[in-house]
Amino acid sequence: MFKLLIAEDVKTVRETLVRSIPWDRLGLSLLGAAENGEEALALVEREEPDVLLTDIGMPRMNGLELIEACKTRKPDLRCVILSGLNEFEHARQAIKLQVQEYILKPIDPEEIEKVFASVVAELRKEREARSGSRAERSIREELPNVAEALPQKEWTGNLKKKKLVEQALRYLNDNFRRRELALSEVAAEVGLSEKYLNLLVKEVTGQTINHAIVRLRMEEAARLLKDPANRIYEICDRIGYADQDHFREMFKKQFGLTPTEYRNRYL
Structure with a gap:
């Protein structure tokens, strides 16, 4: 089981992500859902997740700043962005930060499941490779x-x-x-x-x-x-x-x- 952290400032979206996606079935253990970048970074340092799902437009520290800070501390952290159309211009910067996927809102549970199934499959392959x-x-x-x-x-x-x-x-x-x-x-x-x-x-x-x-x-x-x-x-x-x-x-x-x-x- 790999560890997942969610960072999303909008309460309704945050709660939907927590309750509507079968994270356990995807091979992910949900550590928590932070409501801003600073809170998420503190959780990353304490809990050391394998995967981060983050919005971009958050208070205190936006999603791209959060990803860059997390990568400095945990370079192999997998990051997935969930964001609105009006922030799509940030996609190029996200690519430079080696973001796994850029998912557009509104939330589509089926798309999210597909993306995270792929992320988990990649993590499993790398875990097997490290042991050989x-x-x-x-x-x-x-x-x-x-x-x-x-x-x-x-x-x-x-x-x-x-x-x-x-x-x-x-x-x-x-x-x-x-x-x-x-x-x-x-x-x-x-x-x-x-x-x-x-x-x-x-x-x-x-x-x-x-x-x-x-x-x-x-x-x-x-x-x-x-x-x-x-x-x-x-x-x-x-x-x-x-x-x-x-x-x-x-x-x-x-x-x-x-x-x-x-x-x-x-x-």
């Missing part, structure tokens, strides 16, 4: 380039989180040489907020996105420095740095040597 060492090994085998470029802590957590991090790191591996590369671009690539992506990558790899970019650039610079045909100012430009002094500073911080000292050691 074969699935863990397959994830490690899917990271050939990134695994070589970045030292990684022991992989823990669910497969979806790992897949998202894998996607972000692959994008870094392909684009770290570009000067304009930024966290916002990587976050957009995987459909997450910048803050949540950074937290997720750090949880899995032990590094922030910016640290990963710097490390990739410095390792590429070290490789290029071993060829005397590559001039230092050219290397600086090729790995995305406009300022040679900044490049020199970052390289020395990484390897304990300036680029010139490093090159002399290998010539």
Whole structure:
């Protein structure tokens, strides 16, 4: 049985959700129904639900703010939005927050049952996958380039989180040489907020996105420095740095040597 929390400020809608949907039959245990975002966030921290069903337009903290705050604390929380047509413009932001589904009011119990049956099925699959060492090994085998470029802590957590991090790191591996590369671009690539992506990558790899970019650039610079045909100012430009002094500073911080000292050691 998975745990569900409801956040809805309209009393009639809240009571309908509690009483009209056969949550037990769907494999969900209803923890409670909060009437505002702050109350819901407190329940998330205390009860650690698996699924959140929330309205958007709530007092104190709206549904999107609630989801972002919850994801920071519990990244694998499944979130479903139930909202009115006049708030549908928020759907794009909901997608970026990895919301499972965006259900429009008025309430259709049959649609809600269908959505949550799908959510529970996905949760069950992930629970089974986490218990199998074969699935863990397959994830490690899917990271050939990134695994070589970045030292990684022991992989823990669910497969979806790992897949998202894998996607972000692959994008870094392909684009770290570009000067304009930024966290916002990587976050957009995987459909997450910048803050949540950074937290997720750090949880899995032990590094922030910016640290990963710097490390990739410095390792590429070290490789290029071993060829005397590559001039230092050219290397600086090729790995995305406009300022040679900044490049020199970052390289020395990484390897304990300036680029010139490093090159002399290998010539």
